[in-house]
Amino acid sequence: MNNDHWQPSATLETLKKRAAMLAQIRNFFSLRNVLEVDVPVLSQAAVCDPFIDSLTVEYRSFPEDTVQHYYLQSSPEYAMKRLLAAGSGCIYQMSKVFRNGEVGSRHNPEFTMLEWYRLGLDDQALMDEVAALVRCITGIEQFQRFSYRQLFLHYLEIDINTASDEQLAAKMREEVEVSGDYDRDGWLNLLMSHCIEPQLSGAVFVYHYPASQSALARLTTDEDGISVAARFELFIDGVELANGYHELTDAVEQGKRFAADQQLRAGLGLPQRPLELRLVKALEQGLPDCAGVALGVDRLLMLALAKTQIAEVLPFDFSRA
Amino acid sequence: MSYSANQLKNGLKVMIDGDPCSMQQVEFVKPGKGQAFTRVKMRNLLTGRVWERTFKSNESLEAADVMERDMEYLYTDGDMFHFMVPVTFEQYAVEEKAVGDAIKWLKDNTVCIITLWNDRAIVVTPPNFVELEVTETDPGLKGDTAQGGSKPATMSTGAVVRVPLFIEQGELLRIDTRTGEYVSRAAKA
Numbered sequence: 001m002n003n004d005h006w007q008p009s010a011t012l013e014t015l016k017k018r019a020a021m022l023a024q025i026r027n028f029f030s031l032r033n034v035l036e037v038d039v040p041v042l043s044q045a046a047v048c049d050p051f052i053d054s055l056t057v058e059y060r061s062f063p064e065d066t067v068q069h070y071y072l073q074s075s076p077e078y079a080m081k082r083l084l085a086a087g088s089g090c091i092y093q094m095s096k097v098f099r100n101g102e103v104g105s106r107h108n109p110e111f112t113m114l115e116w117y118r119l120g121l122d123d124q125a126l127m128d129e130v131a132a133l134v135r136c137i138t139g140i141e142q143f144q145r146f147s148y149r150q151l152f153l154h155y156l157e158i159d160i161n162t163a164s165d166e167q168l169a170a171k172m173r174e175e176v177e178v179s180g181d182y183d184r185d186g187w188l189n190l191l192m193s194h195c196i197e198p199q200l201s202g203a204v205f206v207y208h209y210p211a212s213q214s215a216l217a218r219l220t221t222d223e224d225g226i227s228v229a230a231r232f233e234l235f236i237d238g239v240e241l242a243n244g245y246h247e248l249t250d251a252v253e254q255g256k257r258f259a260a261d262q263q264l265r266a267g268l269g270l271p272q273r274p275l276e277l278r279l280v281k282a283l284e285q286g287l288p289d290c291a292g293v294a295l296g297v298d299r300l301l302m303l304a305l306a307k308t309q310i311a312e313v314l315p316f317d318f319s320r321a
Numbered sequence: 322m323s324y325s326a327n328q329l330k331n332g333l334k335v336m337i338d339g340d341p342c343s344m345q346q347v348e349f350v351k352p353g354k355g356q357a358f359t360r361v362k363m364r365n366l367l368t369g370r371v372w373e374r375t376f377k378s379n380e381s382l383e384a385a386d387v388m389e390r391d392m393e394y395l396y397t398d399g400d401m402f403h404f405m406v407p408v409t410f411e412q413y414a415v416e417e418k419a420v421g422d423a424i425k426w427l428k429d430n431t432v433c434i435i436t437l438w439n440d441r442a443i444v445v446t447p448p449n450f451v452e453l454e455v456t457e458t459d460p461g462l463k464g465d466t467a468q469g470g471s472k473p474a475t476m477s478t479g480a481v482v483r484v485p486l487f488i489e490q491g492e493l494l495r496i497d498t499r500t501g502e503y504v505s506r507a508a509k510a
Contacts, residue, residue, distance in 0.1 A: 049354065051351075051354065051355055051356045051357065101327060101357070101378070102351055102357070103349060104350075104351070105348070105349075107349055107351060176360075176375055177372065177373060177374040177375070179374060179375070179376050179377075179380060180377050180380055185355065186356060189352045189355035189356070190358065190375065192352065193350050193358070194350075194360070194375065213355070240353055243353045243354070
């Protein structure tokens with residue numbers, strides 16, 4: 001611990017702007033009759049996504065008691081969907097979430113996430129609302145939309161519908177030296193983050209992710225009849241800002257995806273943690289047709305204030321926490 | 322000892338393909354959904370090559386046994402350059418290749434930073450500022466101390482530096498070794 005670092009990492013002027021922005025966001029949803037909720041960020045279940053590591057917390061009924069493990073949530077998604085299945089209607093949450101090991105110029109292990117769900121909207125319609133919110137905070141007017149496939153065709157002249165894994169790997173190694181080997185999604189992620197994102201300028205929505213990267217989005221078919229995920233992301237000047245889905249409502253499919261993720265975790269030697277089976281139960285009860293999105297609030301503020309380090313918009317970044 | 326790629330930070334020395342390398346710029350890359358990468362710009366300490374490579378964040382990298390020590394330059398025997406650790410009087414013979422560009426600034430007793438890998442000297446970093454005597458330059462223009470105009474001057478070590486027109490042969494000058502530029506006149510000892 002560095003005791004000299006008692007001072008904040010953001011200026012007080014920035015913190016005032018931060019407070020104003022949080023108020024502006026709450027106002028945005030209040031005007032649209034979206035209910036604010038604050039579901040727990042400490043839960044008995046952990047995220048199943050193999051590439052997100054939850055922080056584990058030791059709970060005891062009394063100090064000498066045996067430990068029960070709880071997990072700091074990496075997103076309020078599971079609990080919010082349980083609320084939706086219980087009939088909450090449109091909801092949003094703006095709260096701290098936690099991701100182990102994620103430290104960098106744009107990552108802090110504890111950060112503020114804005115997540116919201118809209119009944120009756122699909123991914124394309126929710127993109128309009130994301131654009132409206134970002135416009136209201138940053139003043140950005142123009143938002144482009146590209147499908148994941150269009151993006152690869154345009155920037156790398158690769159058709160992901162026909163390119164082999166080897167061709168993706170060869171293209172990547174041509175651009176940047178890479179050690180180790182990856183599966184298809186690994187190569188796609190590398191190409192996306194190293195070769196495409198740095199070229200994206202302004203606000204760009206990317207939609208129709210490969211079906212293999214659907215996470216909790218439902219599947220749909222694109223104009224060529226290929227199965228794709230009803231998932232989108234928003235990048236601003238190459239920075240990933242938001243990730244949204246036309247939500248999967250099929251309980252059986254949800255159960256299968258959890259099991260597949262757990263198996264992938266086992267294969268990679270990653271910790272096996274309790275799955276959120278109450279989400280599957282909620283989906284059995286019935287999740288209304290809805291679209292949902294998560295947006296990084298600290299990054300939004302970085303954009304609005306033209307800051308390059310997440311530390312500059314946090315009262316105390318991880319190194320001073 | 323080893324590190325995982327996500328423990329890398331600027332200045333850390335690790336073995337890459339058998340050579341000691343110094344990390345110069347480390348970037349954590351994490352797609353929202355997808356595995357984390359560590360993108361690194363690094364310098365091969367033996368060849369000086371600077372390049373980028375992306376690692377899986379959990380990839381293991383062997384630490385390089387590299388340390389830096391202050392040493393005083395003693396002399397060259399024409400083949401090797403000899404340095405001494407002031408406190409212990411330990412001496413190290415350094416190859417010309419490792420001395421590199423620092424050769425331009427070396428005079429007796431200059432304290433340099435010597436990078437040792439497995440106790441072998443591989444890089445010589447001169448002090449940021451050195452004071453050297455002008456051994457050859459065109460005669461100074463009296464009174465021309467205003468801005469504008471420079472001329473080449475050869476220093477006692479053989480380095481050629483652009484200096485203002487008023488500088489005379491025999492003067493002692495302060496030079497920034499990082500840019501190779503004249504800073505000011507230095508007081509004679």
